[in-house]
Amino acid sequence: MVPKLIAQRIALGILLLVAVSVLIFAGTNLLPGDVAQAILGKTATPLALENLRREMGLNDPAYVRYFHWLFGILQGDLGTALTTKLDIAASIRERLWNTLFLAFWAAIVAVPLAVILGLVAVHHHNRPVDKLISGLALASTSVPEFFIGYLLVYFFAVKFQIFPGISTVYDGMPFLDRMKAIALPCTALTLGILAHMMRMTRAAILNVMQSAYIETAELKGLTAFEVIRKHALPNALAPIINVVILNLAYLVVGVVVVEVIFVYPGMGQYLVDHVAMRDVPVVQAVGLIFAAVYIFLNVVADVASILANPRLRHPR
């Protein structure tokens, strides 16, 4: 039962990814303007434009270009950036690594913090500590990320000069320097996703706390924290995993603003730069990578929920 369910989820994920690739391709082709014109500028002769179009295969029907593009991707060839003439795969590799590095450390800080704060809030349900935690978490989410980013820069980079305000990283940078460089964007991201995860953890556990087996546990003489940890948390795992992974996906694909604020050389910065320059192949490649990350993490969330359900793991 479980292997079949998991296989289903994975197959669905792949199908979804193919559908998204069609959408991205179609969407970018619907954009007004002519790529050849964009490259050669307004003064180009009709002949030069026609030559370039033929050279780039722009005269082929859309589906031919789509399959051409898709097979290239399957072989690891994301194409060439129109503006810089650089290989997209090579440019992305380092930036994707940078983005994942930032997302990873933000998650390492945010997820345990959110779950622990959620547990503490449940423990103090409807008392001042709970209200304080919920209030602060909500406030940090409500404030826009760019504002938090600039606040952090103002205090920690300008006033106290603890961390750099611009997160420059480069190949071969020592680990500690790198950590110092990403400290501020990492904090901004953490504050952004903390509240959602913490509130969902709190809600999921409170929901479970209504169950009769919680009373059973209390009547066994367990302490309040043992009741939450051993009996409530394991039964609240599925919704918690889901919200955590949704936020991880956000960390990868939603960091555009934070990367721009801190001038961090990640995927978001790269995407924004090339959208401005109408560099369609780059936009397509980055869009597809973001979609793949998003779909992959959601499949992981689904599979984790299946595995967290004892009824599915241990059929009658």
Add this chain to the structure above:
Amino acid sequence: MADVLLDIRNLRIEATTYPPGEQPMTITIVDNVSLTLEKGKVLGLIGESGAGKSTIGLSPMGYGRGGVRITGGEVILNGRDILKQGKNAIRKLRGHEVCYVAQSAAAAFNPAQRLMDQVVESSLKHGLTNRAEAERRAVALFRKLSLPDPENIGERYPHQVSGGQLQRVMTAMALCPEPVLIIFDEPTTALDVTTQIDVLAAIKQAIHATGVAALYITHDLAVVAQVADDIMVLRNGKMVETGTAHQIIKEPKQAYTQALVSVRHIEHEEKQPTPKPILSVKNVTAAYGNGILKVLKNVSVDIHPGQTLAVVGESGSGKSTLARVITGLLQPQQGEITFEGRKLSNRLGGRTKEDLRQLQMIYQMADVAMNPRHTVGTIIGRPLTFYFGLKGAERDRRVKELLEEIEMGKGFIDRYPAELSGGQKQRVCIARALAAKPKLIICDEVTSALDPLVANGILKLLLNLQQIEQVAYLFITHDLATVRSIADSIAVMYRGEVVRYGAKSQVLTPPFDDYTDLLLSSVPELELGWLEKATAGRKMASAGN
């Protein structure tokens, strides 16, 4: 008094409710209750819902559900007043000296943990023994409680064992830390009657073998009579009467206790079948999930005008599915339903408004069968408008007539369901069904959620209405006492088949088939020593546990 284990004196328990838009109100749940329990004895606490039985039962564990708190009296366990103990001392007593067995074991087990982990948890938590020893003790208890495969059943998850087995595992869980007192809170109420008898026998045997004392809470006098040495009758949080089991059953002194004891007897003269049934179910086979899960197999029954067919069976026997097929909510795979000689469409959409009017339903949970934002007048008035086009003063007049018929009085017309008691809600549902002037009403476990005395009132009302309106009933129930009181003919269902069918006197007279014998012999009787007699000579091992 050397043997006294638990001594509760003048217990008073209160709760604060917060009605929306009003001042918080303090209500008294338990008032001036005193009891003593000697070591190794069983005291039955009996009463209807709201009598405060569970609240009293939880007091030796220092536990109050919701906003409940103990505001007066003493609860002395083994010489210590536990109300004067600190939080930590009370926590150490729970799951060690006093253990609890809940009503619904299916909900009281953590679905994410193996049974064994949960059974030994309190023994380990309180440092009573090591894991190996606790598990050995648990397996011995599983064996004592006649659980199948006692060595390995602990490896299973709660959803992998049946309800009756879970209830026994829960009893083992309570016995495992070798407590001095166990609180049984309606431990067999959620079980089928043939399962209940086995669980009851297992519990009784375990109590005797371990010498533990117990408070046994239930609303069923016949059940408590089998296990308790003494019985305390409670009503609205106050003591009514206390005595030995024999005294309470044979010589009840208080009027309320006498009513409880005699509640099961309604005399009903069986009517003879007529040549023309009003509704015939012929060879109906039905299934859920694209025909995979067969729930009705070749079922045929007749209902005669102005008479009652009782369909009796345990959970999963297909009795509610039969009602769904008759009403058209579920299309049968085969078979047909005829009403007054003409064939009814199998689909709900294929039936005329007149067909719908003739067949009405009353449900088990009156609470959720009514729109809480409608007044009683609107609830009963809707079918009047829908079927007969009645409006305004005319409709109100008819609603008031119906309210008189269900013995509630026209003053209730502006009330909301939340302002009614459980019995009154069910009466309103009956009036709503009657409003359509149907020839047949399907009653699906209509008294199961009600206290015995209230249920009795509803049954009497239904019988009266049958006489006045000449309406036929299809009465679905798992309770044989109800069947005896109301039926003219009976269909016994077991795993989707009708195993016995005929006039009441005929169905309830030996010789029986194996299943009917099992069913009839499992119904607790208000008689000391019934349990031993019943378990001694049974033809068929009860199914599924």
